[in-house]
Structures are given as structure tokens and as C-alpha cells.
Amino acid sequence: MDSPSFGSIPTAAPSDRRGEAGEVLCAAAGPEPADRGDVVFIAGFGSAIAADFAAFVGREARVEVVPVDDEGGRGPASLVVFLPPSLGEPGRRRLAELLDAAARRSVGFVGIVGTFRVHLNDPVAEETERLALALVRSSGIAARVAVFRPGLVLSPNSGVSRWLGRLGPLFPLAPGRLRTCFIEGEELFAAIEAERSGDARPGGTGEVGPAGRAMGHRRRAYTYLGANLAWREVLERHRGTSAGRRVATAVARVLSWLLAGQLVALAVGLLSRWFPGARPWSVRTLKPRSMREIVSLCHDGNIGRVRVVGYNNGVNHFGHRYPGRTIVSTVCCRRAVHAGPRVLKADCGATIRGAREYLGGRGEELFVMPNYSFVSVGTSFFVPIHGSSVDYATVADTACRVVLYDPNSDRIVSAGRDEGAFRENVYNLRSRMVVLRLYLRTKPKSTYYVRRETWKNAGADDLLAALRDRDAANVEIRQAHAASDTVTISKYYNEPSGPSGPAQESPRDALGRLWDRLEENPVTSFLMHALSRHVAWHTELFLTPAEFERFWATHAEVALRKIQLRYIRRDGMPHSPFRDEDCVSADLFLFRFDKAAFDGYLAKNLPNVRCNPGKHSN
Ligand SMILES: Cc1cc2nc3c(=O)[nH]c(=O)nc-3n(C[C@H](O)[C@H](O)[C@H](O)COP(=O)(O)OP(=O)(O)OC[C@H]3O[C@@H](n4cnc5c(N)ncnc54)[C@H](O)[C@@H]3O)c2cc1C
Structure with a gap:
């Protein structure tokens, strides 16, 4: 200088x-x-x-x-x-x-x-x-x-x-959540x-070489946000040691036992709804409204202070924590329009649901529909988001172009699927890149007919064969709990054939559709996420065929409450969990008190298994 x-x-x-x-x-x-x-x-x-x-x-x-x-x-x-x-x-x-x-x-x-x-x-x-x-x-x-x-x-x-x-x-009066x-x-x-x-x-030249603008x-x-800290912690640094200040701390502590601090936090929350001037007192999440704002928050000098997310299920549902960082949720950058025939241009914060609604009105749909559609399109570049589509395994598989901001080189990079910036960053959670926009392939809207079968004592080979059925548009398998001897196989077809059910808009079963319903209502949404954070424990394993055989032979050892199996095809992307082999995704639900036993089970039976970082409870 x-x-x-x-x-x-x-x-x-x-x-x-x-x-x-x-x-x-x-x-x-x-x-x-x-x-x-x-x-x-x-x-x-x-x-x-x-x-x-x-x-x-x-x-x-x-x-x-x-x-x-x-x-x-x-x-x-x-x-x-x-x-x-x-x-x-x-x-x-x-x-x-x-x-x-x-x-x-x-x-x-x-x-x-x-x-x-x-x-x-x-x-x-x-x-x-x-x-x-x-x-x-x-x-x-x-x-x-x-x-x-x-x-x-x-x-x-x-x-x-x-x-x-x-x-x-x-400081004892300030509840830890006030940050x-x-x-x-x-x-x-x-x-x-x-x-x-x-x-x-x-x-x-940053993470993408000299490419980009x-x-x-x-x-x-x-x-420049600085660290996201609890008021309590910052106040405590200024507590002082004089007798008068010690007395004040003792009084504040007693008042905090009477929940006075919680009332303060409640008041701050209410005030900041009505008075923008009170909003800086309590900030955990920012929701930028433009790409410029995102870039302003994510430049090299601030990217380490924030965590860019999409709809923020990671924090809200799975309990992910980013100490010291402010969450930057992109949900307010949610434009989705056509960029050409059968190509959707979606801002990072557009949800799959928003994209589906936009496309639905034009007689089109995405190739891949996860059960839960309140997830952001931008997330799908880093987290494998999948339904059980046979044509494409994940939403990122249907992406033909990505627009990234690289804080390392302060450049905007637009990269096609075969270009280095795409391949090196897709599913690479170590990347500091910020996804600004994604271009997704679309298809004409289909109607789905489900054929459901219940199998008893099915072996891993039978299940693999069912999952690999290329005649079906989607296949998913559910087992109610690990000790059950039956599984339900749902195959979705685009034409009615055999004893299939009535026509459906999307290839999801009732349980799959339930998540969206719960999220639509603020009260049930709050309860669903809170229960998930405190009571349930979720994970999704990506099992190679060999690992799946081992899993299927042994998984009754642990108290898994819900098992959903889907198939994901090899994609060859350098950071992908499916780089070299097709995988079975096993979406598992258990209670938190069973987690230690589950960890022990994994260490013993599947020590190298990969799990979905976006679908993993903390
Ligand atoms: C009830 C429920 C049902 C689900 N069902 C399915 C299902 O059927 N199939 C399935 O595949 N998944 C399913 N999931 C998992 C879900 O797809 C993941 O949790 C996903 O990560 C949620 O999307 P999100 O936008 O909320 O992610 P967030 O939590 O917002 O973000 C996750 C991570 O993505 C990265 N990220 C997001 N946006 C950006 C960006 N613009 N730039 C840089 N990095 C970014 C960050 O690393 C961030 O930490 C389900 C989840 C829930 C809660």
C-alpha cells in the first residue's frame, strides 16, 4: 500500500x-x-x-x-x-x-x-x-x-x-439466538x-483459469459483513470487572432465568418486522434481490463470511450450522424463463416448484422431479437432487450451461456442460464458486401411470433389476422399516399398460407429495422442519451395486424407519459421487437416539460409502 x-x-x-x-x-x-x-x-x-x-x-x-x-x-x-x-x-x-x-x-x-x-x-x-x-x-x-x-x-x-x-x-439477558x-x-x-x-x-486466474468476464x-x-456473532458473546467481551458491573451481571442473570431475555428477543423480532431500522439487530440470513447484490456479498473479501444457499433446507430442515457466517439465501433471485426451445434459464434461487409452474403453463416439464419441490435450482449444481427419472438421474444431469461468479478472480463465467468450469465445479462443495444461473433441458409434459407391486423377501439382485428397468419413466422402492420383509415397488410409465393406476401429473407417490403439502402451510412447515432438526435423523447413502448388496443383506441390524431406493446413473463428472459407477440411492430416516448405532453399523459394514451432503442431518 x-x-x-x-x-x-x-x-x-x-x-x-x-x-x-x-x-x-x-x-x-x-x-x-x-x-x-x-x-x-x-x-x-x-x-x-x-x-x-x-x-x-x-x-x-x-x-x-x-x-x-x-x-x-x-x-x-x-x-x-x-x-x-x-x-x-x-x-x-x-x-x-x-x-x-x-x-x-x-x-x-x-x-x-x-x-x-x-x-x-x-x-x-x-x-x-x-x-x-x-x-x-x-x-x-x-x-x-x-x-x-x-x-x-x-x-x-x-x-x-x-x-x-x-x-x-x-450480557446474560441476550439469548444466544439473537445474532x-x-x-x-x-x-x-x-x-x-x-x-x-x-x-x-x-x-x-481463480478456479476457472482466465475464462469469463x-x-x-x-x-x-x-x-463487508464481518463475523455473524451472538450479541451475548460480543456483550460479554465488554462486561467489565468493576463491582457495579458485576452486580449488574448478577441481576441480569436472575432476570434471564425469568425469561426477560427471551422477551427482548421477541420484541426485537417484532420490531424488525415493522421498523426496518431495527433489522440490523438480528441478522442470520440475508436474501439478496438481484445478481448484483449477490456479487456484492460474495466478493473475495466477504465470501468467507457468508454461506450461499438456495431455499435453505440445509439449515432449516437438516440443522446444518455455519458458525460465524451469515446465510445468504438466493430465494429472491428466482426468475425462470425460456432461453430457447426446450431450455429453461433459471436464476439460482428459482425453486424446482417455480420452474415446474412456469413450464407447466407452457406444456413442458423438467426431466427430473424430486419428491420435494421447495429446493433451489442453483443448489442442484452442488448437491445431487434427483427423482427417479430413467432418462436423467439428477437435475444437474439436465443442465446444459451454468453461470458462475468466481470470487477468487472476480469474474463471471458462463460454461457449457463440457467445459472445464462446469466439470470442475459441479458437485464440488469445496469450490468457492457461486452459481448465479443454470440452464436446464426440458421436455414436453407427460402423464404418468403408476404400477405398484409388493414383493416379499426380495433380494438385492431383484431390486437392482427393478431399479434398472428402462421401460419405466421412474422407479422407486420403499420399505416401511428395516425389519419388514416386504417392499413396495412403484414403476411410473408414460402410457397406461397392464393394471396401472389413474393418470398422474407427476411421478410421485402420496408420501412424496406430502412434503410439498406440509411446506405450503407456514405452521406445518415450521413443525416439519423443527421435528426433523430435533427428533429425526436423515441421511442418503449412494451405494455402488456391491455396497448395495452388502447393505441389503445387513441393514436390518439397525432401526431404520423409512427406506426409499432410487437409481442414479454414472455421469463421469470429476467430483460426482456417481463418477465411475451407477449407484443406488438409499434415503434413510431414523430417530436421533438410534444414530450412534447407525454410525457403528456404517463403520462396520460400509466404511467407504458416500452420502448426499445436501440430505444429511447434522
Ligand atoms: C422434506 C424433504 C424432502 C426431500 N426430498 C428429496 C428428494 O426427493 N430428492 C432429492 O434429491 N432430495 C430431496 N431432498 C433433499 C434436498 O434436495 C436437499 O436438501 C437440497 O439441498 C435442498 O435444497 P435447498 O435449495 O434448500 O438447499 P440449501 O440448503 O439452500 O443449499 C445446500 C447447499 O447448496 C449450495 N448452494 C446452494 N445454492 C448455491 C449457490 N447459488 N451458489 C453456491 N452454492 C450454492 C451450498 O453449498 C449450500 O450449503 C429433500 C429434502 C427435504 C427437506
Whole structure:
């Protein structure tokens, strides 16, 4: 990083380094300002964080503070504006004057420090950021502009730090579930400085080589959430040790036993429904509404702080945890349209259900329909999502193109099925890539006729033969529990033949359809997911034919309550569980108290079996 100096903006009325109200918060210059081009103007609008940033830049750059009317040389300057929570008319006027003043010299970089509230459906925060950008545009400053959207900033003088200092002793009152995003001031300031000086650019070719389109840097938004932490934990760090504070902690602990903290959490939850200003107090999941917003959240400096998910069944249903990370659910990016004949272009957050409804209205359908359709299309690139279609095994098998964002190289990559970026990333859960869009093949809508048979004491070979029946459009096998001697085989055909049931819209049985019904209603949805997280334990094994034979011969040893078998064909993709061999998927349900026995069973009988990472209880 080059050593910057600070400078004042001619004609603006600067205040001193600790100034609370002045626009130009800090003005300092290097030892020989006239020779230096690298000048940073910091406009604070009364923000104490701006003062901390000024101190950071001063310390990092080892500059010497000089009087505020020093212009800090004539080279290109940088301007960093810390936005207030809202920009009323006076604020707008002040910012416009400031920008006009700055425009009189050459400005190479404008940093606008806003807030992560723009991701929380907060119209005031969005408007403030929009107005600030509009003012920069109308000022005629032709600089590179970067918007920073930090979480709650923990810097020495920030408002959040002050409140934490005051309320720290009351930490027992904050229930563990009350969490939000906290970024250390130093982390944010270093990021601003790196972007300002150009050091922040990912230099490598990323996970996809030099392919794709580089994201522009002339106008960019970067969200820096910091860690997602419980208030309780952060408050506790500020609890203090004085006698008075200890007494306050003891009182708070007693109140917490009386559930006062739960009431606080409830109040925060209710408040944030009605008042967007209260939303930053409790943040676990963000739902970006555009691809731009997703990229703003997933750039190289923030991708480690988030977990990008689709409909979020992983967390809600299977109890997956991502400590310290904020969940970024893509469900609000859900457009699904035709990209050409028999090709659906679906945004990552579009659900299979949404895609089915869109296609259904046009006489088409997806090749693969899982039993549960509240899953995102984007997820299917990383998690094998399957029905029991014979033509294609998984949704990803029907994908002909993917559009990815690569945070490593800051590029958007569009890759066809045979290209490296597709093959190297499909089912690769170690990849840092974010799926933005998927193109899926579709087919004319079919009608399904089910033929159901009950078999007694079926052997593994019989079941494998049934699953491999290529005349059927779908085949699935259910066993009610591991000790049962019967299995039900359902074969779905597109033509009625033999003793088949009535025509059906989709190749799913009643139990398969039940999941969707439960999810449609908020109360049953809540109960289904809560029960699954606390009582049930789910997993899906991908068994090679040899493993399946072993499984079928031994699985009665464990108390499996529901077994569903389907067939998945080999796909040759490098990270696929079905790369080399066809597999039988065994979808298993048991109670949590039987899990230890099941783990022991797997270790003894199927030590190398692969399981579906997207369908695995925590
Ligand atoms: C009741 C129920 C029934 C089910 N039935 C079936 C079934 O019949 N067949 C079947 O195959 N599965 C079934 N499943 C499993 C389901 O397909 C998986 O749990 C799937 O992962 C859920 O999709 P999701 O969008 O909620 O995933 P999420 O939990 O939202 O995401 C899972 C993972 O996908 C990755 N991811 C998602 N989107 C992106 C993105 N845009 N960029 C980068 N990474 C991303 C992330 O690693 C994330 O952790 C069922 C699940 C439930 C709860």
C-alpha cells in the first residue's frame, strides 16, 4: 500500500480530527504534501467511525498531521465519505458542496461507506446510498467509485462499541439466538484502503483459469459483513470487572432465568418486522434481490463470511450450522424463463416448484422431479437432487450451461456442460464458486401411470433389476422399516399398460407429495422442519451395486424407519459421487437416539460409502 497523506478540500469547512459534525472530518498531509499525489479526504457527517478510519490511515501511512487548510498536493486524491443513516435535504446539500469542492482537483477514487442495511429491505438505507451515488455522478467526478456496506462496526469510537461498553454487563439477558454481523473496524478500514490503493483486486486466474468476464471496478459495491456473532458473546467481551458491573451481571442473570431475555428477543423480532431500522439487530440470513447484490456479498473479501444457499433446507430442515457466517439465501433471485426451445434459464434461487409452474403453463416439464419441490435450482449444481427419472438421474444431469461468479478472480463465467468450469465445479462443495444461473433441458409434459407391486423377501439382485428397468419413466422402492420383509415397488410409465393406476401429473407417490403439502402451510412447515432438526435423523447413502448388496443383506441390524431406493446413473463428472459407477440411492430416516448405532453399523459394514451432503442431518 502506498503511503497516503490526508488533505482538506478547498472551500469546504473542515473540522478537526475528533470533530463530530463537520463534513471534512480530518485533514492531514505527509511531510512534503506539495510533492505527493496520494491524498485522502475523509468526510464524516459526524460519524465517529470516520474519525477511527482517519486514525487508521494516519497510523498505517505514518503521516504527519498538518493544519487543515493544507491542500495536500495537486496529484489525484481519494475521497472517502461515511454516509449518515439518512440523507435529508441539508445532508444532501452538504454532500453536494463537498463533492463540488472535491471536483476542483483531480479525484481518482471515491469510497462511499454506507451500511449492510441495504440488504435488509431498508428503504432509507437504499435511498441514502442511491442519493449519494447520484450526487457523485452529477458532481462530474470521473473517479472509480466503490460503495462499502459494512456490518455493525466495532471501532474504538463507533456508536456500537459505545453501546456495547454500556450494556456489556447485561450480557446474560441476550439469548444466544439473537445474532448479527459485526465487523472489526481494522478489517473494514484495511479493506477500504486496499480498494482505494488498488491492492484489493484478486490477481489470480481463480478456479476457472482466465475464462469469463472480469467484473468492472469503475462502480462497485462491496459488502463487508464481518463475523455473524451472538450479541451475548460480543456483550460479554465488554462486561467489565468493576463491582457495579458485576452486580449488574448478577441481576441480569436472575432476570434471564425469568425469561426477560427471551422477551427482548421477541420484541426485537417484532420490531424488525415493522421498523426496518431495527433489522440490523438480528441478522442470520440475508436474501439478496438481484445478481448484483449477490456479487456484492460474495466478493473475495466477504465470501468467507457468508454461506450461499438456495431455499435453505440445509439449515432449516437438516440443522446444518455455519458458525460465524451469515446465510445468504438466493430465494429472491428466482426468475425462470425460456432461453430457447426446450431450455429453461433459471436464476439460482428459482425453486424446482417455480420452474415446474412456469413450464407447466407452457406444456413442458423438467426431466427430473424430486419428491420435494421447495429446493433451489442453483443448489442442484452442488448437491445431487434427483427423482427417479430413467432418462436423467439428477437435475444437474439436465443442465446444459451454468453461470458462475468466481470470487477468487472476480469474474463471471458462463460454461457449457463440457467445459472445464462446469466439470470442475459441479458437485464440488469445496469450490468457492457461486452459481448465479443454470440452464436446464426440458421436455414436453407427460402423464404418468403408476404400477405398484409388493414383493416379499426380495433380494438385492431383484431390486437392482427393478431399479434398472428402462421401460419405466421412474422407479422407486420403499420399505416401511428395516425389519419388514416386504417392499413396495412403484414403476411410473408414460402410457397406461397392464393394471396401472389413474393418470398422474407427476411421478410421485402420496408420501412424496406430502412434503410439498406440509411446506405450503407456514405452521406445518415450521413443525416439519423443527421435528426433523430435533427428533429425526436423515441421511442418503449412494451405494455402488456391491455396497448395495452388502447393505441389503445387513441393514436390518439397525432401526431404520423409512427406506426409499432410487437409481442414479454414472455421469463421469470429476467430483460426482456417481463418477465411475451407477449407484443406488438409499434415503434413510431414523430417530436421533438410534444414530450412534447407525454410525457403528456404517463403520462396520460400509466404511467407504458416500452420502448426499445436501440430505444429511447434522
Ligand atoms: C422434506 C424433504 C424432502 C426431500 N426430498 C428429496 C428428494 O426427493 N430428492 C432429492 O434429491 N432430495 C430431496 N431432498 C433433499 C434436498 O434436495 C436437499 O436438501 C437440497 O439441498 C435442498 O435444497 P435447498 O435449495 O434448500 O438447499 P440449501 O440448503 O439452500 O443449499 C445446500 C447447499 O447448496 C449450495 N448452494 C446452494 N445454492 C448455491 C449457490 N447459488 N451458489 C453456491 N452454492 C450454492 C451450498 O453449498 C449450500 O450449503 C429433500 C429434502 C427435504 C427437506
